[in-house]
Amino acid sequence: MNNIQSNAARILQNNKAEILDQWHQQLILNTKSLVESIGLNVMKQRTEEFLDTLIDALTQDDDFEGDSYDNARNLMTDISRQMTLSSLTPSEVTLFVFSLRDIIFPLFQTNMDAGQLAAHYSLVNSLIDRLGVFTFTVYQESREELMREQQQAFMEVSVPVVRIWDRIIMIPLVGMLDSSRTQQMMETMLTALEDYQSKVAIMDISGIPVVDTLVARHLITAASAARLMGAECIITGIRARISQTLVQLGVDLSGFITRTTLADGLQLALKMTDQKIG
Amino acid sequence: MKGPSSKDSLDISVANYEDVILARQKARELMQSMGFSLLAQTRMVTAVSELARNMVVHAGRGQMSVNSVEKLNQKGIECIFQDKGPGIQNIDQALRQGFSTSNSLGLGLGGAKKLCAEFDIQTTVGKGTRVTIREWKTR
Known part of the structure; x- marks a missing residue:
């Protein structure tokens, strides 16, 4: 050899x-x-x-x-x-x-x-x-x-926090909400709440294809954390089929403010902060 | 339990969260092609999501098969989740609302049962678990 x-x-x-x-x-x-x-x-x-x-x-x-x-x-x-x-x-x-x-x-x-x-x-x-x-x-x-x-x-751009009005921020959630993304979403949201002195955070879940118990748990965690900072969370984008599915799953979102459309959510947020558009 | 006769069949191996998404998509695709309502799709796909993730969380990995099935004059979809995990000690307890061994909400397994028309679970401690769910098209 x-x-x-x-x-x-x-x-x-x-x-x-x-x-x-x-x-x-x-x-x-x-x-x-x-x-x-x-x-x-x-x-x-x-x-x-x-x-x-x-x-x-x-x-x-x-x-x-x-x-x-x-x-x-x-x-x-x-x-x-x-x-x-x-x-x-x-x-x-x-x-x-x-x-x-x-x-x-x-x-x-x-x-x-x-x-x-x-x-x-x-x-x-x-x-x-x-x-x-x-x-x-x-x-x-x-x-x-x-x-x-x-x-x-992708992770970095996937969780944007938008300040849509004075003291109101919005987080449009898109795609899959796994643990690491939720963690990131929470961090960005809580920092934004502090930075902008916001009182209301709107989490829009229209872009999440499947809302199961894991997504629900992440939403509840994020909303509870926001509440600790004296802010209210409004969860929007709960469509008819998602609402029914969540009830059948037994997920209790009754402690949180939810709305079907983002427009409804925004209207409510303005009311909660005593503001008017125009 | 002898299931109804099946036509199309698709096997997916589920080992991580990306596979769970794939499993959901395959179930949704089949339901769409069969003409299920959007509500039925959402219910079934959510159940698939819970059960597929359960395999990843508790057994590490597992197999899901999606089949289109028929009984009498009805068409339906059937998903079978088979894993070689630790099995479930107490099924009644596992199905109860709020019971969890993994720091989750504890609603997934029981919720999946409520979400679909038929739900069957067979488990042997130390051997694994097999969950079968079916949804029939209303006409």
Whole structure:
């Protein structure tokens, strides 16, 4: 095994310039979009780094999961991330790695006798396969990271508090009200109550598709917290079907002021704060 | 208990709160396509929400299947929630208003029972729980 690895490494090292040259040509021919999006110079730099790492990895007697392949994996991570950022598809990134195989194999053929060939093929084959598959893992990871970031960004905009009139704030609730969003909603609402010296908070649940016991519990918690600060909560957007469902569920909202429409809620809020529009 | 014959069937594995949303959407979609009233949809979907979340909270994960069913001349929807969780020690207590082992309102399971036309629960402590709910289209 060791013998084959070092032999393969030697052949690659001796023909480095030729391999790179052919690889570049192949990449320019077959994966045009890749070369276009990362640029010719970056591509040349990347291919050279990659080949160096591959040779380096081959000279170590270790398998792909081992420590000596850390460099190879790190470089692969780096390359796939960069390419993903340039909005290349994972297939294109994988092709970048796989295309090297077509160049190495003919080289082996001219440099050794048939008896040795099979072992060398399978070694380089499995190595390149693993590196190629690895790019997919990296691609997926970077996508998931992006998704987490977007989720975070979405969380921040998802609970706006609007000051609609003097001493009246409104919180339009949309989508799913889970624990972390409720926590955020409460914080924003309570801070706004303090900042604007508001006396009434209108929570509009028109945009919540399913009002179940969890949503109800969150609403009750938020309304109770507001009440502790001397403010009243008006829950608006309770439509006929939601009202019936809540009663059947046994949710008791009788301690809270509720209205069907936001307009009704606003009217009531104005009355509670002794104000008139116009 | 032998259920009515089923036609379409859809299985969803429920392991987190996002899956609960998906479960709700699938139930709603089927009810919409069958022409259930908005009120019936809301009731059933709310029950689905409670039962699917119960699986996540108490059993960690579970399976929900949504089926369209028929009996005599009536069409209906059936949702089966099956988990391999700890089971329920005392069903009567669990169905009672305000009883909860998880710091919730304690209305979900009992509420789900009241929300749909048919409700069946089978549970074995240490083995898991199976809840079947059905709603029939009135005509």
